[in-house]
Amino acid sequence: MEEVILHGTSYNLFTYRVIWALKIKGIPFDYIEEEHSDKGSLIMKYNPAFKRFPILFHGEKALSESMVILEYIEDTWPQNPLLPIDPFDRAKARFWVKFAGDKGHCVGTMYYTTGEKQEKAIKETIEMLKIIEEQAFGDQEKNFFGGEKIGIVDMAFGIIPHWLEVIEDIVGVKLLEPHSFPRLLNWVQNFKEEQVIKENLPNRDNMFVFLKNQREILLSSS
């Protein structure tokens, strides 16, 4: 099998999505941690369009953008599928992946802004969580968005477990209340207890310190 090398950055959800996908499929890979501020030769050569990590190398092939990488991983290694088989169910899964991409940035905005901008981002985050709670789970009770096993939608919503919790602590808000989001909180619990996820999450305390420092730097320079 051709070598698989992942270049990513610490505490970065997009990097973790790729790690989770590779681990679930049992694909051996090397991980190289890059500097957050690195916009050097790798990025300019392999992702000038978006200028960011993660970048996955499979032999000589280079891929970037985490959800594109996940579909590639799914196409290349079909074991332990991340997507359903039925085309309609696949379309539904991809819809929620797109939704996560469209709306997920409000969590980041909540984190690195203050005042009115932050209030707006908090509102948008709550709206996003409401839509997921009310519409993304469908009619059946199941452990994950994908059913009994973790799938691509669970990974797309990966910002909610762990990352949102840490950002809530830093910013000083509590959005994921049990009475408002029972299904989401149940999912968060299941997600974090899943073996592959449990073994591949950034250390919470270290992430808290890192993100808190980053926030202070960001806010003082704006």
Added chain:
Amino acid sequence: MAENDLKILGAWPSPYVMRPRIALNIKSLGYDFLEEQFGSKSDLLLKSNPVYKKIPVLIHDGKPICESLIIVQYIDENWNSGPSILPSDPYDRAIARFWATYIDDKWFPALRGIAAAQGEDAKKAAIESVVEGLVLLEDAFKNCSKGEKFFGGDKIGYLDIALGCFLGWVRVTEKMNNVKLLDEAKTPGLYKWAEDFCADSSVKDVMPETNKLAEVAKIIQAKIRAQASS
């Protein structure tokens, strides 16, 4: 009456709506085109796409599928005996998906930014970023087409559809701002590709005429200005 129960909720000026229509044409599938009225959203649309409330929506046997490129993939996967829309090789598929993401997340917003730009400097900067994007896409075209007419090779495919649907609006923007975006000298591959795409049998009948689009653009701009000053 179509063998499959297929409806598209859409509007003729929308580039996103063009995408699934082209895909259905490629697969020779008939459908009912339900036109939304400009400025209002039908009950069927609100029921079929409660999250975004946007066109296009494909309704197949009563089941809604939303988001233009997701609909295109659905059409390709559900009717997999017809001509393929996505490439078969996983890496080629990834490249197509990557550039389609770039087009929707970065390039088309930049194109829309030209109309929204306030002042000559802002307009110039917006135009530059669109042209820069086209230079990137020219490179992608060279790599994907491998000397053939389209991103998809000798037939149009996913990435052709993703970019080609915006050609009408590119032409309208060029006309209204007296600027060249698709430059034969700067991006010769894309320049020729644009002609071939618009002439393709799956595209011809759903690509709106530039003059008609320009009229719609004027109405939209007038609305934006009226809202801004009220």
